[in-house]
Amino acid sequence: MSGMLAAALALARRDLRAALRRWGELALPLCFFVIVLTLFPLGLAPERDTLAAVGPGVLWVAALLASLLALESLFRSDMDDGSMEQLVLSPQPLALMALVKALTHWLMSGLPLVLLTPLVAQAFYLPGNAIWVLALALFLATPTLSLIGAVAAALTASLRRGAGVLGILVLPLAVPLLVFGARATDLAIQGQSAAGPLYLLAALFALAVTLAPLAIAAALRISVD
Amino acid sequence: MLELRDIAVARSERVLFDGLSLGLGPGDLATVVGPNGAGKTSLLRVVAGLSRAHAGSLQWRGRPLEPGDPVYGRERLYLGHQPGLKADLSVSENLRFLLELQGAGFDPEALETCLAPLGLGGLAHRPVRALSAGQRRRVALARMRLCGSLLWLLDEPLTNLDVDGQALVARWLDEHLAGGGLAMVASHAPLGTRHPGRRLEVALGR
Numbered sequence: 001m002s003g004m005l006a007a008a009l010a011l012a013r014r015d016l017r018a019a020l021r022r023w024g025e026l027a028l029p030l031c032f033f034v035i036v037l038t039l040f041p042l043g044l045a046p047e048r049d050t051l052a053a054v055g056p057g058v059l060w061v062a063a064l065l066a067s068l069l070a071l072e073s074l075f076r077s078d079m080d081d082g083s084m085e086q087l088v089l090s091p092q093p094l095a096l097m098a099l100v101k102a103l104t105h106w107l108m109s110g111l112p113l114v115l116l117t118p119l120v121a122q123a124f125y126l127p128g129n130a131i132w133v134l135a136l137a138l139f140l141a142t143p144t145l146s147l148i149g150a151v152a153a154a155l156t157a158s159l160r161r162g163a164g165v166l167g168i169l170v171l172p173l174a175v176p177l178l179v180f181g182a183r184a185t186d187l188a189i190q191g192q193s194a195a196g197p198l199y200l201l202a203a204l205f206a207l208a209v210t211l212a213p214l215a216i217a218a219a220l221r222i223s224v225d
Numbered sequence: 226m227l228e229l230r231d232i233a234v235a236r237s238e239r240v241l242f243d244g245l246s247l248g249l250g251p252g253d254l255a256t257v258v259g260p261n262g263a264g265k266t267s268l269l270r271v272v273a274g275l276s277r278a279h280a281g282s283l284q285w286r287g288r289p290l291e292p293g294d295p296v297y298g299r300e301r302l303y304l305g306h307q308p309g310l311k312a313d314l315s316v317s318e319n320l321r322f323l324l325e326l327q328g329a330g331f332d333p334e335a336l337e338t339c340l341a342p343l344g345l346g347g348l349a350h351r352p353v354r355a356l357s358a359g360q361r362r363r364v365a366l367a368r369m370r371l372c373g374s375l376l377w378l379l380d381e382p383l384t385n386l387d388v389d390g391q392a393l394v395a396r397w398l399d400e401h402l403a404g405g406g407l408a409m410v411a412s413h414a415p416l417g418t419r420h421p422g423r424r425l426e427v428a429l430g431r
Contacts, residue, residue, distance in 0.1 A: 003328040006325055007325055007326050007328065010321070010322050010325035010326060011322070011326065013322075014311065014314065014318070017313075017314060017318065018311045018313045019315055021313040021314075022313060075310075080307075081307055081308070081309060081310060081311065081312070082305060082306070082307025082308060082309035082310075083309040083310070083311065085275055085297045085303070085307065085309060086303075086309040086323060086326060087303055087326070087400055088274075088275060088293075089273060089274060089275065089298060089301070089303055090326045090327055090328075091294075091296070091298025091327065091328050092295075092326065092328070093293065093300045094293055127394040190426070212387075221292060224275055225275065225276045225277065
C-alpha cells in the first residue's frame with residue numbers, strides 16, 4: 001500500500017517536474033485561450049449588451065478548445081520515450097497511475113485556465129457575482145474534461161496524427177459540461193441561484209473520477225500492445 | 226520459475242512462430258536469436274506482458290500470468306529498445322522514478338557506485354537530453370543493478386555500447402545468473418557471458 005502511494009507521488013512529481021522544465025508548452029494553451037477571447041470583442045460589436053449576452057458561451061467554448069490543445073501531449077511523450085511501457089509493466093495498478101497522470105495534467109492545464117478566467121471575463125462585462133460562479137463552474141468542469149480527454153488521448157496515443165481524432169472523440173462527450181456550465185453562468189448573470197447546475201457538474205466529476213481511470217488503463221494497455 | 230507453453234506470436238494478424246515451449250529456472254540464460262523480423266522483440270514483449278500471445282500460456286512461479294500481476298511486476302525487469310527516460314530530467318531523477326515505480330527503494334549512494342563503472346560517474350545530475358545514445362543506454366542498464374529484479378528481459382542490450390560497455394553487460398549478466406537470477410536476452414551479437422549455468426538458445430525464423 002505504501003509502495004503504491006510512493007509510486008503515485010513519484011509519478012506526479014516526475015510529470016510536474018518534466019512539464020515545468022518545458023513551461024513554454026504549458027503556456028501555449030493559455031495564450032490560445034486569451035487570444036481567442038480577445039478576438040471576440042474585436043470581431044463582434046464591442047457593445048456592452050452584445051458581449052454580456054455571448055460572454056458565457058464564448059468563455060466555455062474557448063476553455064474547451066484550449067484544454068483540448070493541451071490534451072495531445074498527455075501520453076504522447078511517454079509513448080515516444082518508452083516510459084509508457086515501464087508504467088504498464090510496473091507492479092502498481094495502472095488505473096491509479098492513469099488517475100495521477102490525468103489529475104497532474106489538470107493541475108498544469110486546467111487550473112491555470114480557471115485562475116485566468118476572472119481576468120479575461122472582464123472583457124465581456126460579466127457582473128462580479130457571475131464571474132465567481134463561472135470560475136467555480138470551470139473549477140468543477142475542467143478536471144472532468146481532463147479525465148474524459150485522457151480516455152480519448154489514451155485511445156489515440158499510438159496514432160501518429162491523433163490530434164484531429166482527439167477533438168472528434170472529446171468534444172461530443174464534453175457537451176454536458178458545456179450545457180451545465182453555461183447554464184450556471186447564465187443563472188448567475190440573471191441574479192438567480194446557480195446551485196443546481198453546479199451540483200450537476202460536481203456529480204459529473206464524481207462519475208468521471210471513478211470510471212475514467214479504469215477506461216484509461218484499458219486503453220493504454222491496448223495502445224502499447 | 227518461468228514457463229512458456231506452446232506460445233504463438235503474431236504481429237498484425239500474421240503468425241511469426243508457434244509452438245514455442247520453454248522452461249527457465251534459477252541461473253538459466255535463454256538467448257533469443259534469429260534474423261530481423263523473426264519475432265525476437267515480439268517474443269520478449271509477450272513474455273514481459275506488454276503484448277498478448279496469439280496462443281499458449283505463460284506461468285511465473287507456477288501461476289498463470291495476468292496483465293498487471295503485481296508480483297511479476299516487481300520481479301521482472303524489461304529493457305526494450307526505448308530506454309524509458311525523460312529527456313528533461315536528470316539521470317538520478319529518471320532512475321529514482323523508475324525504481325520507485327517498480328517498488329524498489331532508492332539509495333543515492335548505491336546510485337553513485339553503480340554509475341561509476343558505467344562511465345557515468347559525476348553525471349548523475351546532468352539532464353538526459355545532454356547524453357549521447359550510448360550513455361542513455363548505459364543509464365537504462367543501471368536499472369539492472371539497482372532494482373534487484375529476479376528475471377531480466379533484455380532486448381538488444383548491446384546496442385550503442387562500446388567494447389567496455391558490452392563487457393560490463395556480460396559481467397553483470399554473469400553475476401546475476403550466479404546469484405540465482407534468470408535472464409532472457411535477444412541479441413544479434415554474442416553476449417560473451419562466461420557463467421557455466423544452463424544456456425538455452427531460442428532460434429526463431431529458421
